[in-house]
Amino acid sequence: MKIYSIYNIKGGVGKTTSTVNLAYASASQGISTLIWDLDPQGATSYYLCHKTGIPGGVKNLMEQNIPLYEMIKSTGYPNLDLFPADASYRYFDQYFAETKKPDGCLKKMIKSFRNRYQRLFLDCPPGLSLLSDNILRVTDILLIPLIPTPLSLRSYNRLVKHLLKHDQWKLKVVPFFNMVNKNNSIHRIVTTNVCEKLPIFAKQTIPHSNIIEAMGIKRSPLAIYAPDSMEYKAIVSLWQEVIGRHP
Numbered sequence: 001m002k003i004y005s006i007y008n009i010k011g012g013v014g015k016t017t018s019t020v021n022l023a024y025a026s027a028s029q030g031i032s033t034l035i036w037d038l039d040p041q042g043a044t045s046y047y048l049c050h051k052t053g054i055p056g057g058v059k060n061l062m063e064q065n066i067p068l069y070e071m072i073k074s075t076g077y078p079n080l081d082l083f084p085a086d087a088s089y090r091y092f093d094q095y096f097a098e099t100k101k102p103d104g105c106l107k108k109m110i111k112s113f114r115n116r117y118q119r120l121f122l123d124c125p126p127g128l129s130l131l132s133d134n135i136l137r138v139t140d141i142l143l144i145p146l147i148p149t150p151l152s153l154r155s156y157n158r159l160v161k162h163l164l165k166h167d168q169w170k171l172k173v174v175p176f177f178n179m180v181n182k183n184n185s186i187h188r189i190v191t192t193n194v195c196e197k198l199p200i201f202a203k204q205t206i207p208h209s210n211i212i213e214a215m216g217i218k219r220s221p222l223a224i225y226a227p228d229s230m231e232y233k234a235i236v237s238l239w240q241e242v243i244g245r246h247p
């Protein structure tokens with residue numbers, strides 16, 4: 001099972017939106033795909049029309065009195081399942097800190113998904129925390145959505161420094177620009193300069209678009225209500241670029 005984490009220290013950059021759309025693109029290739037909504041805000045669960053809440057909350061995830069795979073929900077879309085968010089996820093760090101190996105807790109939890117899915121997508125909350133270190137430790141491919149602004153690049157540089165400090169994490173990184181407004185000169189300058197100078201950035205960018213924002217009203221992946229849109233084509237092309245670089 002390959003683990004894709006959609007993460008950024010910065011909030012509101014499109015982690016959840018990208019998780020849902022990229023995981024859908026993965027599932028539509030006939031690959032069994034699970035999304036774990038790790039954010040207590042539960043936005044992925046909302047987009048996929050599921051209530052948040054898991055029996056026993058984080059305590060049960062730690063003790064695994066109920067096997068985790070029993071809490072997986074079907075999204076109704078072929079090959080795409082969801083492990084929902086829970087309000088208690090805000091206590092992940094507290095629970096992890098009490099264990100002997102605080103940075104290995106998520107790895108243990110994910111174990112029960114390994115033989116059931118080919119790909120796992122983690123929708124991550126923002127911020128640097130014990131949870132984010134647990135996430136980075138298990139991640140194969142780190143997808144980092146960024147809005148093309150100087151502040152966003154600043155938090156990206158902070159994340160890169162953090163990753164460099166932990167070279168034991170064997171992850172591959174694909175940053176990409178989201179919410180790109182071609183009429184905004186700062187966006188134009190940042191995307192052009194960065195994509196030219198830093199080949200690690202995906203060539204494909206995702207536009208700022210009302211069609212994408214409408215996911216909050218439609219409560220479904222973009223592919224369901226706008227399959228022929230240039231926005232969904234951009235998502236598919238980004239996904240192809242990710243799997244092309246890291247098959």
Ligand SMILES: Nc1ncnc2c1ncn2[C@@H]1O[C@H](COP(=O)(O)OP(=O)(O)OP(=O)(O)O)[C@@H](O)[C@H]1O
Nearest residue numbers: 011012013014015016017126179207208209212213
């Ligand atoms: N490409 C886009 N075009 C227009 N709106 C977008 C786009 N991507 C995301 N949004 C909107 O931006 C807002 C933030 O997106 P999202 O919730 O995916 O970010 P996030 O990084 O997951 O936020 P958080 O840090 O709170 O988890 C949402 O209202 C979403 O609809």
Ligand SMILES: [Mg+2]
Nearest residue numbers: 015016039043
């Ligand atoms: Mg989110």
